[in-house]
Amino acid sequence: MPYDRCRRAMGLAAVAALLALVPALPAAADGEPVSLPPLRLRMATDDICATASTKVAELHPWTYQALQLPRSWQLSRGRGVTVAVIDTGVSPRTPSLKGRVNVVGDAGQDCVGHGSFVAGLIAAAATGSATVTGVAPSAEILALRGTDTEGNPSMEQIAQGIRTAADRRAGVIYIGQVLAGDGKKLADAVAYAVGRDALVIAPAAPDVAPQGADGRPDTRPRAYWPAQIPEVVSVVDFGPAGSRPEAAPNALAPDLSAPGDAVVGIGVEGDGHFLGSGSSLAAAHVAGAAALMRSYLPDLSASDVTRRLQEVAYPDSIPRLDVYAGLTAVLPTARAQPEAGPDPAQIPHGTAGATRNRALMIGGGALGVVLLIGASMIVVPRGRARGWRAAQ
Structure with missing residues (x-):
């Protein structure tokens, strides 16, 4: 039986009420909205590398309370857990990740800015006005490149990144890109990581729906790698007003949903902020939650954490991430088995x-x-x- 149905239903109603009250954009101290620069997903050949933002969110973004971070931090801040970020790279220059980014190869150069942004959602510590903080602000980040310098993903790079992260003993492996086509290399790499007790998390759909032949968004459901691998926790996003319609339909039966629309995060340097939306951002929040759980409950295996993430989630058409319940719920030692029917009557010999x-x-x-x-x-x-x- 699912964990505490009454508690989850009441909690979902409370979160829904909260989301109805919070704004989609951050606000300045005087109540006027702050216009933050948008997060890039790719960059053109003639674009310059990402730089610091000159805009700062003055108040906590809506995700701060939706994820129940203040309550969760009383129990865990992710200390001792390494989260691998396989994306466009992660800049070690950003103040909120200073001293906690370990780089593999050239992954310390993030021209797009996406990898640094999601690394901040996972593990950014409080700096400056402390308005933007990651889910697990004491976790370590292992940066691995899964794209070229312009942000175009590579099946081979991501597969190698998964294996390298597993060899480096990362407890959580986050993949910020989605790919179509033959995913055998990714499936083999995920199996390798799972065999080393790593928890793999990936977006269930692209941040921007692909375009059809007529130039309009093609929202037909389709399977993306590595999210369709059974051992991968696949995540789709929602925002203050609910699911994001232009991307969510592309996902095939995602495991979880998490805040991913109108999300405020850090840049490659400086204390300024950017604004982004997408399932890749939702998956970063789940990766941070997994780091909290692996730090607070170190005896749990990766499969135990996966089960915990899914079984204590808020009930919805796609279960919603519940960080605090993942830390505090008491679950049976094994998954509930179907009740056996009565044995047939037998006459003794x-x-x-x-x-x-x-x-x-x-x-x-x-x-x-x-x-x-x-x-x-x-x-x-x-x-x-x-x-x-x-x-x-």
Whole structure:
């Protein structure tokens, strides 16, 4: 049976009420909205590398309370857990990740800015006004490149990144890109990582729906790698107003949903902020939640954490991430098994013959009584008529 249905239903109603009250964009101290620069997903050949943002969100973004971060941080901040980020790279220059980014190869150069942004959603620590903080602000980041410098993903790079992250003992492996086509290399790499007790998390759909032949968004459901691999926790996004319609339909049966629309995050340097939307951002929040759980409950395996993420989620058409319940829920030691039906009735060996004999004895006795009564009804009247004298 799912964990505590009543608690989750009440919690979902409370979160829905909260999301209805919070704005989609951050606000300045005087209440006026702040216009943050948009997060890039790709960059053109003639674009310059990402730089610092000059805009700062003055208030906590809506995701801060939706993820229940203040309550969760009383229990865990992700210390001792390494989260691998396989994306466009992660800049070690950003102040909120200073000293906690380990780079593989050239992954320390993030021209697009996407990898640094999601790394901040996972593990950014409080700096400056402390308005933007990651889910697990004490976790370590292992940066691996899964794209070229312009942000175009590579199946081979991502597969190698997964294997390298597993060899480096990353407890959580986040993949920020989705790919179509033959995913055998990714499936083999994920199996390799799962065998080393790593939890793999990926977006279930692209941040921007692909375009059809007519130039319009093609929202037909389709399978993307690595999200369609059974061992991968696949995530789709929602925002303050609910699901994001232009991308969510592309996902095929995602495991979880998490905040991913109108999300405020960090840049490659400086204290400024950017604004982005997409399933890749939702998956980053789930990766941060997994880091909190692996830090607070270190005896849990990666599969245990996967089960915990899914079974304590808020009930919805796509279950919603519940960070605090993932840390505090008491679950059975194993998944509930279907109740067994009653065993068929069986007659013990050796009783059939005895039952038949007993029935014959009872029947024979009853017949004897009937015959005796019948004989009496004939003999007694005749005896009386002759005065009980012997016949001549």
